[in-house]
Amino acid sequence: MSSEVPWTDRESGSQPVPPLTPERFLAGLALAVPVVALLWVPSYSKSAPALGGVPFFYWYQLMWVPLAAVFTGAAHLLLSRDEKHRAALNGGDAR
Amino acid sequence: MTRLADGVNAPALTVFLLLLALVTVLGFLAARWRQADNALDLHEWGLGGRSFGTWVTWFLLGGDVYTAYTFIAVPAAVYATGSAGFWSIPYAAVVYPLVFLLLPRLWSVARVHGYVTPADFVRGRYGSRALSLAMALTGILATMPYIALQLVGLETVLTVLGIGGGQAANPLVRDLPLLIAFAVLAAYTYSSGLRAPAVIAFVKDALVYIVIIVAVVYLPMRLGGYGHVFDSAAAKFQAVNPATHQPTGSLVPGPKAQWAYATLALGSALGLFMYPHTLTGVLAAKSRRTVRRNMAILPAYTLMLGLLALLGFMAVSAGVGQGVKGYNAQLAVPQLFAQFFPGWFAGVAFAAIGIGALVPAAIMSIGAANLFTRNVYKEFLKPDATPEQQTKVAKLASLLVKFGALAFVVGMDKQFAINLQLLGGLWILQTLPTVAAGLFTRWFHRWALLAGWAVGMAYGTWQAYGIATPATRHFGGSTAVVPFIGETGYIGLTAFALNLLVALALTVLLRALGAPQGKDETSPEDYRVEAGTAADAPEPAPVPALTAAS
Numbered sequence: 001m002s003s004e005v006p007w008t009d010r011e012s013g014s015q016p017v018p019p020l021t022p023e024r025f026l027a028g029l030a031l032a033v034p035v036v037a038l039l040w041v042p043s044y045s046k047s048a049p050a051l052g053g054v055p056f057f058y059w060y061q062l063m064w065v066p067l068a069a070v071f072t073g074a075a076h077l078l079l080s081r082d083e084k085h086r087a088a089l090n091g092g093d094a095r
Numbered sequence: 096m097t098r099l100a101d102g103v104n105a106p107a108l109t110v111f112l113l114l115l116a117l118v119t120v121l122g123f124l125a126a127r128w129r130q131a132d133n134a135l136d137l138h139e140w141g142l143g144g145r146s147f148g149t150w151v152t153w154f155l156l157g158g159d160v161y162t163a164y165t166f167i168a169v170p171a172a173v174y175a176t177g178s179a180g181f182w183s184i185p186y187a188a189v190v191y192p193l194v195f196l197l198l199p200r201l202w203s204v205a206r207v208h209g210y211v212t213p214a215d216f217v218r219g220r221y222g223s224r225a226l227s228l229a230m231a232l233t234g235i236l237a238t239m240p241y242i243a244l245q246l247v248g249l250e251t252v253l254t255v256l257g258i259g260g261g262q263a264a265n266p267l268v269r270d271l272p273l274l275i276a277f278a279v280l281a282a283y284t285y286s287s288g289l290r291a292p293a294v295i296a297f298v299k300d301a302l303v304y305i306v307i308i309v310a311v312v313y314l315p316m317r318l319g320g321y322g323h324v325f326d327s328a329a330a331k332f333q334a335v336n337p338a339t340h341q342p343t344g345s346l347v348p349g350p351k352a353q354w355a356y357a358t359l360a361l362g363s364a365l366g367l368f369m370y371p372h373t374l375t376g377v378l379a380a381k382s383r384r385t386v387r388r389n390m391a392i393l394p395a396y397t398l399m400l401g402l403l404a405l406l407g408f409m410a411v412s413a414g415v416g417q418g419v420k421g422y423n424a425q426l427a428v429p430q431l432f433a434q435f436f437p438g439w440f441a442g443v444a445f446a447a448i449g450i451g452a453l454v455p456a457a458i459m460s461i462g463a464a465n466l467f468t469r470n471v472y473k474e475f476l477k478p479d480a481t482p483e484q485q486t487k488v489a490k491l492a493s494l495l496v497k498f499g500a501l502a503f504v505v506g507m508d509k510q511f512a513i514n515l516q517l518l519g520g521l522w523i524l525q526t527l528p529t530v531a532a533g534l535f536t537r538w539f540h541r542w543a544l545l546a547g548w549a550v551g552m553a554y555g556t557w558q559a560y561g562i563a564t565p566a567t568r569h570f571g572g573s574t575a576v577v578p579f580i581g582e583t584g585y586i587g588l589t590a591f592a593l594n595l596l597v598a599l600a601l602t603v604l605l606r607a608l609g610a611p612q613g614k615d616e617t618s619p620e621d622y623r624v625e626a627g628t629a630a631d632a633p634e635p636a637p638v639p640a641l642t643a644a645s
Contacts, residue, residue, distance in 0.1 A: 031192040038185040039361055041353040047346055053322030057347045058405065061184050065398045068188045072195055073391035080384075083623075 017089055023082035027075040034068035104433060108256050110442025111449065114302070115276070118295045118450050122283030125294040135483040140288035140490065141211055141465045142379045149385050149392075151293055155458075156376040156389060157396045158296030160187070160367065163248035163452035164241075164516075166303070166403060171424040173407025174415075177332045177344030179352060181404055182359045187397040190364035191390040198368060198390070199383045200534040200622040206383075207621040212462075213374050213530050214470040220533045222613030223541040224474060229548055230526050231470035234371040235496075237519035238463045241370070242500035243512040245456040247425075249276060250504065252445045252452075255429040270505050276453070281497050284457040285490050289379055292457040299454050302447035304399065309440070310432070311402045314409050317435055324412040331411050354582035355574045362588035366524035371462030372455060382626040406431060456497070464492035514570035518559055521573065521587035525551035528595050534622065541613050543601030551594030558586045 037043075038061065047055035138144055147155060165183070172180025201216065210216045214234065218227035250273055258272050283291045315321050325346065332344035348356050367373060380386050410431045416422040432444045468489040473480045480488070503512055529544045564571035577584040 031195055034192050035189045038189050039357045041348065041357045042350075045347050045349075045353055050322070050325075053320055053325060054405075055325055055346055057178060058181065058401075061181070061188075062398065062401045065184070065188045065394050065401060068192060068397075069391050069394040072192050072394075075192070075195060076387045076391050079387070 017086050021082055021085075023078045023085075027078040027082070030071045030075040030078065034064060034071050038064055038068070104257055104438050104441065106438030107433070107442035107445060108258065110439045111252075111256060111446045114298070114443070114446035115449060118298050118453070119279050119283065121294050121298065122279075122287060122291040125283070125290040126287035128290050128294060135486050137211055137465070137468065137482060137485045137489055138209075140486050141461055141468075142375065143289040143293055145206070145379055146381050147293060147379050147385070148381055149388050152376065152380045152385050152389050153392055154296040154300050155289075155293045155379065156373065156393060158292060158299050158451070158454035159372055159376045159458050160393070160455075161303075161396045161400055161451075162241075162245055162455040163252075163448045164244040165400065166448050166451055167248045167251050167425050167428065168244075169400060169404050170407035170410070170428045173404045174410050174427040175344065175407075175424040177328065177346055177408075178348045179344065179356070180407065182356045183363075184397065184401045184404060185357075186360040186363045186367075187400055188394060189360060190367050191393055193364050194368045195387070195390045197531055197534055198377050199386050201374070201530070202377060202380060202383050202386045203624040204534070204617055204621045205378050206626065207624050208617065211378065212371065212466050212469050213369065213526070214466060217529055217533060218470070218474070219616045220537070221529075221541040221544070222615060223545070226529060226541050226545050226548075227470055227474065229545060230529060231466045233522050233526050233548075233552070234369075234466050235463045237523040238371055238459050239496065239499055240503070240512050240515035240519050241372075242456050242459045242463075242497065243503040244516050245452040245459070246273060246277065246500060246504040247509055247512060249273060249449055249452040251425050252429055252448045255426060255433055256445055273504070274501075276449070277497065277501050280453050280456060281494055284460060284493055284497075288490075289375065289458065289461055292454045292461075293379075295450060295457075296454050299447060299450040300396075302443060303451060306432075306440075306444045306447050307399050307403050310406060310444075314406070314413075314431070314435060318409055318412050324408050327412040328408040351583065354577075354580075354584045358577075358584035358588045359573065362524055362585040362591065363520060365527055365591070366520055366587065369523045369526050369530060370459075371466055372459040375458055375462040375465065384625065403428075456500070460493040460496045460500075461489075463496045464489040467492045467496075510567055514567060517573050518556065518570060521555040521559060521590060522552060524587045524591050525555065525594050527591065528598050532598075537612070537615055538602065539598055540602040540605040540610060542610065543598045543605055546601050547594040547596075547598030550597045551590040554593055555586050555590030558590070 044057060044060045047057060049056055051059040169180065169183045172183075174180070201213070204210065204216060204220075208215075208219055210219065212231065212234070214227045214231035217230050218224060221227075253272050315324055318324050329346050332346065333342050335341065336343045345352075368377065377386055380389070406428050410416070410427040413431060413434065415427050415430050415434065416424070429445065429448070432441045436444065468485050472488050472492075473485060477484070525548050528539070528547055532539050532544070558575050559573065560569050562571045562573075562575060563569065573586055574583050575586050575589075576582070577589050
């Protein structure tokens with residue numbers, strides 16, 4: 001199933017996958033980015049530059065809504081990939 | 096009756112009633128949708144058989160989180176205060192990345208052990224009946240005023256339509272439309288369970304998307320463009336409020352308001368998925384992957400909410416409610432629709448809000464009923480209750496919860512319901528340490544978590560009690576000065592921090608003393624199980640009776 005994915009740098013096949021894989025680290029980062037961006041209010045608490053008459057404060061936050069979805073979606077894909085590897089290494093079961 | 100006929104908008108009312116009749120039929124038909132063999136099990140009535148796929152879950156959670164009251168209150172807050180009312184947008188955007196790691200684990204462990212409520216999980220994880228009861232009662236308490244607010248939202252729409260609500264002399268005439276809508280809601284929730292709101296949510300969300308897209312394109316055209324809308328709003332907010340000697344609002348939060356803005360967003364986001372109605376929507380998903388996918392696609396609703404919030408500025412710019420003494424800001428956006436849309440389209444908009452009240456009210460009453468049945472009735476009153484008996488009790492409890500909410504709206508001051516709902520958000524946040532920590536670790540001691548919960552509840556309620564506004568003497572807001580930091584912030588988040596500190600300190604102490612840990616019936620693999628894999632049980636297991644003392 002997962003033979004097409006290079007996973008040879010993970011030592012030998014019987015070794016357990018470490019708790020912190022690059023996938024998990026990146027997923028955590030992807031989840032943190034929108035949270036920090038939106039809770040850091042001083043970074044966007046201003047009215048210029050306006051976009052189509054809408055002050056910066058509003059369009060910037062609205063812009064982050066789809067961006068948050070993209071980052072969360074990326075975390076989902078990264079963790080799915082991670083789980084697939086774990087399942088493959090542990091004999092077909094997602095443990 | 097002449098009084099009634101005066102303000103009735105006939106085309107709007109006709110469209111409104113037709114759409115409500117449509118969802119009523121759908122609500123009753125929903126009972127037959129994807130029905131399983133064991134129809135009497137509480138999983139069926141209370142969780143829709145845990146069978147909802149990605150899109151059904153998306154509609155269900157969307158209908159559940161973005162309620163009628165949200166549609167009324169968020170633009171109303173923007174209308175009244177400007178930027179300070181906009182915090183709901185970062186709130187509804189950061190919530191998904193924040194709960195992304197929690198909810199799939201909760202789904203998995205609930206699947207393996209047949210948990211229907213978060214309090215079921217707490218009992219199984221910590222082996223503590225007291226802690227589980229605290230979680231269940233907090234959930235019920237926080238949900239009741241939330242249901243009442245849905246009825247307030249419905250009442251607002253009915254008022255603008257010219258039927259019911261308002262100042263009509265006869266209380267029966269005033270409340271009759273609300274009573275009818277409520278009776279219909281109660282009947283189809285009783286017969287169809289969670290399937291009813293899941294089906295109705297499709298209609299509701301379709302209407303909401305159409306209305307908002309039309310509104311944000313069409314209304315600025317009528318009002319001279321977004322630039323003019325914001326300029327005239329800025330001018331209005333500079334006017335000084337004679338009561339407080341402060342400007343009435345602002346377009347951008349000043350340095351002093353930024354803490355409140357961020358802490359309200361963070362605290363509310365952390366609490367949102369602890370509510371029984373949102374968790375009911377999550378646990379009804381058919382797979383772990385469904386839950387995760389939804390965290391990435393639910394922000395579509397947040398974008399709609401953000402655009403809707405901008406309508407508050409348009410209402411200001413259009414002069415809605417201008418010069419009316421003691422104007423109810425909640426009427427601003429419905430009146431904006433009535434003023435600028437043709438009658439039939441205003442009817443569509445009002446139906447969207449009205450149905451938007453019925454969907455979450457149904458899910459909330461089901462969530463609260465599940466909590467009562469599983470964690471009070473079965474746990475303390477009738478431990479040997481059969482699945483059939485549990486379903487029966489849950490159905491009756493859902494009726495009782497709705498009656499309580501209705502009595503609230505009809506019999507008491509509306510402002511009291513709004514204040515209580517603010518408190519509800521604060522309370523539900525205090526269940527987060529127990530549930531969220533429990534999904535990752537058994538390090539925390541159950542007694543320490545219970546003590547932290549009690550401290551958080553008491554501190555938050557006490558602080559909120561002390562907040563007075565010109566309109567109300569107690570519970571007048573959700574922000575206060577944060578001790579040691581000195582900035583104004585969300586009380587719920589301060590209480591949460593205190594809650595966590597107490598839980599940490601007492602856990603260290605209790606572990607040092609060797610206090611009994613309680614039996615944990617879950618195992619680490621349970622938190623990672625996906626539907627249909629080898630680790631997944633063919634049937635969700637019944638919850639075994641709890642034997643460990645608590």
